[in-house]
Amino acid sequence: xAGVVQSPRYKIIEKKQPVxxxxxxxxxxxxxxxxxxxxxxxxxxxxxxxxxxxxDDSQLPKDRFSAERLKGVDSTLKIQPAELGDSAVxxxxxxxxxxxxxxxxxxxxxxxxxx
Amino acid sequence: AQSVSQHNHHVILSEAASLxxxxxxxxxxxxxxxxxxxxxGQHLQLLLKYFSGDPLVxxxxxxxxxxxxxxxxxNLRKPSVQWSDTAExxxxxxxxxxxxxxxxxxxxxxxxxx
Numbered sequence: 533x534a535g536v537v538q539s540p541r542y543k544i545i546e547k548k549q550p551v552x553x554x555x556x557x558x559x560x561x562x563x564x565x566x567x568x569x570x571x572x573x574x575x576x577x578x579x580x581x582x583x584x585x586x587x588d589d590s591q592l593p594k595d596r597f598s599a600e601r602l603k604g605v606d607s608t609l610k611i612q613p614a615e616l617g618d619s620a621v622x623x624x625x626x627x628x629x630x631x632x633x634x635x636x637x638x639x640x641x642x643x644x645x646x647x
Numbered sequence: 648a649q650s651v652s653q654h655n656h657h658v659i660l661s662e663a664a665s666l667x668x669x670x671x672x673x674x675x676x677x678x679x680x681x682x683x684x685x686x687x688g689q690h691l692q693l694l695l696k697y698f699s700g701d702p703l704v705x706x707x708x709x710x711x712x713x714x715x716x717x718x719x720x721x722n723l724r725k726p727s728v729q730w731s732d733t734a735e736x737x738x739x740x741x742x743x744x745x746x747x748x749x750x751x752x753x754x755x756x757x758x759x760x761x
Contacts, residue, residue, distance in 0.1 A: 574751030
């Protein structure tokens with residue numbers, strides 16, 4: 533079974549530039565999560581999708597971050613414009629249930645560096 | 648505010664030593680509990696989980712964890728560590744009363760001396 537796929541693995545941009553991350557969850561997983569992990573910290577949830585619907589985006593900085601999950605499969609997370617403090621690893625995860633309490637399977641992450 | 652605490656930021660042990668990593672959370676009510684591990688250069692993987700039933704949970708690679716509800720704890724243990732256990736370990740909690748939002752601890756880096 534293929535795992536969660538993310539691309540790119542690494543991205544270096546200058547501040548004020550836009551950036552986008554892509555995630556393809558495990559086949560059949562209805563719930564998709566985006567996390568941000570700062571150095572020395574655990575992952576922090578940004579947004580959770582159940583199928584196409586964003587059911588929890590309370591932690592997403594909506595002035596510069598946006599996400600979509602068209603057709604309820606893969607998803608894109610965008611930052612525009614990026615700031616120095618956005619440097620982090622962005623993780624995508626998926627789970628098979630829709631309760632939000634199921635085991636999550638993580639992708640390898642995208643390491644973003646904003647200069 | 649709801650939180651998950653991992654008090655040990657970096658633990659250094661010799662091979663064959665016993666391991667216990669602490670995890671405490673501040674939620675009340677029903678919780679689901681997880682330990683994830685991140686080996687160097689790899690992605691986060693589930694080590695073990697507790698949803699209900701026997702509070703002593705066994706996971707992969709000889710790890711186990713005990714849920715003590717009265718202490719709001721879910722400590723991870725292994726009787727004899729190996730060099731290959733070198734990794735970062737994250738405790739995570741989902742509270743049924745917090746809209747099922749998962750909260751991760753800040754992680755414990757485990758270094759095993761060969």
